[in-house]
Amino acid sequence: MERRPFLTATVLSAGIGELYAVGSSTARAHSRTQAEAADRFVAADSTNYSGSSRDAADIDWIVIHCTVGRYAGAISHFQTPSANVSAHYVISNYEHTDYAPGHVTQMVPHEDVAWHARGSNTSSIGIEHEWHRNYGRYFTDECYRASAAVVRELAERYDVPLEYYEYGSAHCNESGGIIGHRHAPQDSACNHLPSKSCPGPDWDPGIFMKYVRNGGSGNDSDGSDSSDSSDDGGDSSDDGSDSSNNGGDSSNNGGGSSDDGGDSSNNGGDSSDDGGDGGDGSDGNRPFEMEDGAVTTADLNGREGPGLDYGVVETLPAGSVGRIMNGPETNDGIRWWGLHFSTHDVWVWCSENYLSRVAFHVDETVTTTTALRARQAPGLGYTVKRVLPQGTTETIVNGPETNDGIRWWGLYVPAYDLWGWSAEPYLVSNE
């Protein structure tokens, strides 16, 4: 791979000392594998990343993420054995959660491979930024600046170009740069970009790169709450005709679970024989990307590892929804994915043969395909807060939950500044 010369290294090193002197009373690490821009090092559990000995020749990318959760939550998550996910850094964002904004925790040494962006892990360093819609749809100036300081230090050490790549612009033959998770190139398929929204619409690469390039002294900070209040839904409203008994959440078609599992699979789903497409090594058409939602199509054994020899941690009922966090691994003729099932609070490996894609992911923008009820909670018995007209734009903020045979998504509706739950069959992705 041809590398671009790193032009600004000498300029940057001059300003770094005083920058890092701000804001931390903790002793700083000075090893090759830890950044001085970090306030502390808290090790991720060793089961959540791969030991390696990478250096500047291997590290080409810095991948930007958002946590969709609290700072402290992300940190403890990466410390949880077999969480199967990690990042090199986590940076706090909010004034009102766990730490003051701009606090930096390093969790994985640079030379090791954190698990944060499948397809790009081995060539990148991952940075998580605290963010959750419930806490505020913005990134603070402090968060941008702290992250920029980390990025500048990393770029200098590992010769990563100070380029920020947007959609479709980064390919495998690129010499590297800075990139949002959703646009990170896949090692195995250069033009196949993951279909996720991380780091989300509130992340402003312009502001961020200004701090990266100007060494944190970028002045005019209009950064903090640039929330794009999406005025599209507009005033249409009333045509939604509250009657709307046509569509809404009228049951039967939802669910998404079961039937193909067919043979009731009392032995727990992963019972091999149909290994089918598992094939050896041929991971041609993977149905999942990291962090995708997946639903069990039969009662399914969640195992400690990717193979039939591993113990069963829990049998997940058909219709359980988890999140893809690792994989795939092929063993026993089956392709296995590591998942987190938050409703069961388990981290397990499951056979791909009994998993199917969940339609949406958190922070995805969707549109209603009919007049659709937004309810207080996920289920037919809950109060209808409003009937949303067909064509209303919403953002997924939670879910899915399965109730009354329907899969429900928690949504935020900017046009009405409304939070509610709606039925999946009447939503379509805008991505």
Ligand SMILES: [Zn+2]
């Ligand atoms: Zn991400």
